Each structure stands twice: as C-alpha cells, then as structure tokens.
Amino acid sequence: MNHRQVEIFAMVMKSGTASRAAELLNITQPAVSRSLSELEAEIGFPLFDRVRNRLLPTPEALLFYRDVEASFQGMDKLRTSAAWIRDRGAGEIRMASLSALSSSVVPRAISWFRAKHPDIRVTLHVLWSRDVRDRVASGQFDVGLAADEIDVSGIHYQNFINHRALCAMPARHRLCGLEVVRPRDLEGEDLVSYVPEDRLRKQIDVTFRDAGVAPRIVVETIYASSICSLVSAGVGIGFVTAHAAGGLDCSKIVLRPFEPAVGSRSLLIMPFDRQKSQHLRAFIDCLLAAR
Numbered sequence: 001m002n003h004r005q006v007e008i009f010a011m012v013m014k015s016g017t018a019s020r021a022a023e024l025l026n027i028t029q030p031a032v033s034r035s036l037s038e039l040e041a042e043i044g045f046p047l048f049d050r051v052r053n054r055l056l057p058t059p060e061a062l063l064f065y066r067d068v069e070a071s072f073q074g075m076d077k078l079r080t081s082a083a084w085i086r087d088r089g090a091g092e093i094r095m096a097s098l099s100a101l102s103s104s105v106v107p108r109a110i111s112w113f114r115a116k117h118p119d120i121r122v123t124l125h126v127l128w129s130r131d132v133r134d135r136v137a138s139g140q141f142d143v144g145l146a147a148d149e150i151d152v153s154g155i156h157y158q159n160f161i162n163h164r165a166l167c168a169m170p171a172r173h174r175l176c177g178l179e180v181v182r183p184r185d186l187e188g189e190d191l192v193s194y195v196p197e198d199r200l201r202k203q204i205d206v207t208f209r210d211a212g213v214a215p216r217i218v219v220e221t222i223y224a225s226s227i228c229s230l231v232s233a234g235v236g237i238g239f240v241t242a243h244a245a246g247g248l249d250c251s252k253i254v255l256r257p258f259e260p261a262v263g264s265r266s267l268l269i270m271p272f273d274r275q276k277s278q279h280l281r282a283f284i285d286c287l288l289a290a291r
Contacts, residue, residue, distance in 0.1 A: 005039040006068055008032055009047060013065050018055060093283050094123045096132040096144040099223035100163070101266060104246025106145070109290035113283050120279050128222055132269070139271050142280050143287070148265040149199040156270045161291050163241035164263040165200060166255045168227070170234045176254045183211035190236035192219040192227050203262040204239055228253065 011021040012032065022029040040047050047064070048055040057065070093113075097106050102124070110122050127135070129146035136144040137154050145160060167181040175185055186208075193215075194201035208215055218236050221227060224244035231238045232252040241264070245255055268287065270276070276284070 001039060001042050005035050005042075006071075008035045009039055009061075010065065010068050010072065012036065012048075012055060013057060013061070013068075016055075091119075092121045092123060093143070093280060094141045095283075096125045096127050096135055096141045096146075098129045098132060098146050098266065099126055099225050100147075100241055100244040100264075101145050101161070102126045103225055103228075104243045105161070105287070105290045109283070109286040112290065113286040117279060117282065122283075126223075126225075136269050136271055139274070142270070142276075143284060144269045145287075146267055146269055147199060148267050150267070150269075152267070152269075154272050156272055157267045160266045160268040160287075161243065162263060162265050163243065164261055165204070165239045165258055166242060166245070167237060167258045168231045168240050168245065169237045169254050169256070170231055171252050171254055173237070173254065175237070175256070178256060180259050181256045182259050183208050183213045186215055186237060187213050188216065190218045191215045192221065192230040192236045192238040193217045194227070194239075195220050195222050198222070200239065200262065200264045203264075207260060207262055 008021065008025065008027075011025055012018055015021045015024060018032045018036075019029050022032045025032070036047060043064070045060045046058050047061040048057055050056075095106070106124065110124070113120070113122070125135075125141070129150050132141075132144040132146040133150040133152075133155065135141050136146075148159075167175075167186075169175055169181075175181060175189075178185060193204070196202070196205075219230055221230070224240050227238040227240055228245055230236065231240075239258065239262075240255075242255070245253070268284070
C-alpha cells in the first residue's frame, strides 16, 4: 500500500465515481480502477461492489476511509505547520541577559525586532552572568548576554560590548562639578557597589588600594540597575557603564568619567552545536545594531 493508492481511493470515496476521481486527479479511469484493484489485493478485502457501472463502498471500505480521512487531516496539519514555520519561523525567542544591558541595549533591540516580526514572542530573563551562561548552555535560552568572566566552554560566544565604568552620583552632589572623578575624590564617600566576586568590583578595589583609598561601602548588590536606583535615591556613589545607565532620569543622577580607566566586556552567547532559526538570526542582528 502506498500513498498514491490511498489518495486515489479517497478521491473515489469523495467523488462517488471512478471517472470523476480520474478527472480530479488528472489520470485515466483505467489507472483508477487498476490502483483500486492493487489496493484491495494488498489489504485483503474488497473496497467497492461494482453494481451497474457504479462503485458502492463496502462496510469495510467505510471503516477504512474513516482512518484515511484522519491521516489526511494529519497531513493537512503538517502542511499548515510547515507553512507557519516558513512564514514566521520559530514562534518564540528566549533570551537571558545580565542586568547591565537589560535597560538599554536589550529593550532597544526587542523594539526593533518586534516592529518587523510582531507575531514572534520574546521571553526575557535578567540573570546573573553565570546563570545566563548555564541556561544558554543547557538550551533553555536561545541567546544570552553575559560578562566575560563566565566559563565559555560548551557555548558559542563572541565579543559584544567593551564597557568603561563611569562614576554615578546623585544630582547636586558635591562632586558633580568635576569633569573626571579619581579615587582620591571618593575618600570618605558612601559607595554602593557590586558584590566582591564581580569582576568590575575587583578592578575598582585594586584601583582604590593602589591609590591608598579605603572606600566606605554601604550597599552591595549584583545588579547594575539596583546601583542606578540606589544612586538616584541618594544612598551613595556607584560605578556603572553607559549602557547600564541607559533610560535613567538624568535629573536624579550624574555620570562622570573615572580615572584610571576600569571596565568590563560582555559576550553574546548561544548554545553550542545548534542551528539558528531565521528569526533568531534577525533578532541577533537587532542586538548587534542596538549596541
């Protein structure tokens, strides 16, 4: 039994005659009759009673046709699914990002992507970089942005942004008049900082130590957005990148270059050994353009 035999049988059932089925299938009537005879011989029971040049379905044929219809409906679903994937690709983009880029680059990229692909849902999780790495590596997310301190084994990665740290201070702070902030300027100031294991925090600690300055850290956090909020609330001075400060109310926070320069690097990461869908490629293009 092959698909063509079943297709011809189904067309005879729908049209009622071999001649009409032949016409609809653009084949000859003898070809229809031969196909039905071959199908009957293969399945082991008659499909039609030939009465006065008419084909009357047997009870067995009616039962068989029920399953044939179900299989054709399944094929229709497959065709619909294929068309949907062709036109829209994978229906969801799953992304994880470190906090420092979640309020500037990522929203901008998502906005641009959604303008071109409004039917594609984007899922965004803001996580610590090592969690971004682990979830991308396990295939839970399609793409991620993480600090370069992560373990890059088992993932595809490329350089995304090189960040330079800026000194963030509450508006009208006494240091706002400086064009450049140096470690000595922060002697005795309250600082909101990243947790000690953060790579940028380690660089800043070395800078203070080399300058002989002991900062007074009053709050530690893992998120750049939290540092921005704490600085805006007047809790203290912090260090963020320009991208982390994107979208902030500039009336509440002032950014100044910090010398000597310290910074970090973020990576764009993807699961290892997995092909990218067309829409994932488009989304990554938006991320790269939004930097």
